Amino acid sequence: MRVEKQILTREYIGRLNASPYFIVVGYQGLKVEQLTTLRKNLHQSQAEVHVVKNSIFRIAAKEAGIADLHDALTGQLAVVTGQKEVSAAAKVLKNFAGDHDSLKIKFGYLNSQRLEQADLLTLADLPSLEVLRGKLLGVINAPAQKLVTLLNTPAQQLARVIKARTEQAA
Numbered sequence: 498m499r500v501e502k503q504i505l506t507r508e509y510i511g512r513l514n515a516s517p518y519f520i521v522v523g524y525q526g527l528k529v530e531q532l533t534t535l536r537k538n539l540h541q542s543q544a545e546v547h548v549v550k551n552s553i554f555r556i557a558a559k560e561a562g563i564a565d566l567h568d569a570l571t572g573q574l575a576v577v578t579g580q581k582e583v584s585a586a587a588k589v590l591k592n593f594a595g596d597h598d599s600l601k602i603k604f605g606y607l608n609s610q611r612l613e614q615a616d617l618l619t620l621a622d623l624p625s626l627e628v629l630r631g632k633l634l635g636v637i638n639a640p641a642q643k644l645v646t647l648l649n650t651p652a653q654q655l656a657r658v659i660k661a662r663t664e665q666a667a
Contacts, residue, residue, distance in 0.1 A: 506560070507557075543580050544577055545578060554566075602618070
């Protein structure tokens with residue numbers, strides 16, 4: 498393998514090892530401006546897209562411990578990696594693909610588990626991690642709030658009766 502290809506392979510391995518996920522997309526037909534817009538949108542969700550050479554990426558994926566991608570890597574492909582949530586990157590890709598028919602979501606991997614296109618679209622529909630945490634916290638806090646209300650109700654009623662009695666006496 499030539500030195501340039503070895504450098505690219507090491508770069509791809511580094512990206513795959515640094516990211517908990519990657520998503521493979523087909524970009525054939527996208528213009529440079531559109532790809533630049535996609536890069537900006539992905540940057541906001543702490544993800545990035547890189548055009549890859551299929552043969553080199555296949556070797557890098559194998560060396561990074563990902564299953565053999567031999568048949569899956571065909572056509573003009575780009576790989577999306579990131580540090581934060583896979584659902585945020587999937588949401589950006591889904592929205593962008595809705596506006597640009599040239600972008601095709603192929604498949605992805607999350608913690609060494611393969612995700613097909615349908616799985617990625619389902620992830621894209623999920624609310625953000627912050628929203629899910631807020632909902633969970635609300636579910637956890639609801640019984641405690643009801644208990645506090647239940648415990649305070651007799652005391653509030655007693656206070657109202659005493660107040661009404663003092664107002665009657667005055």
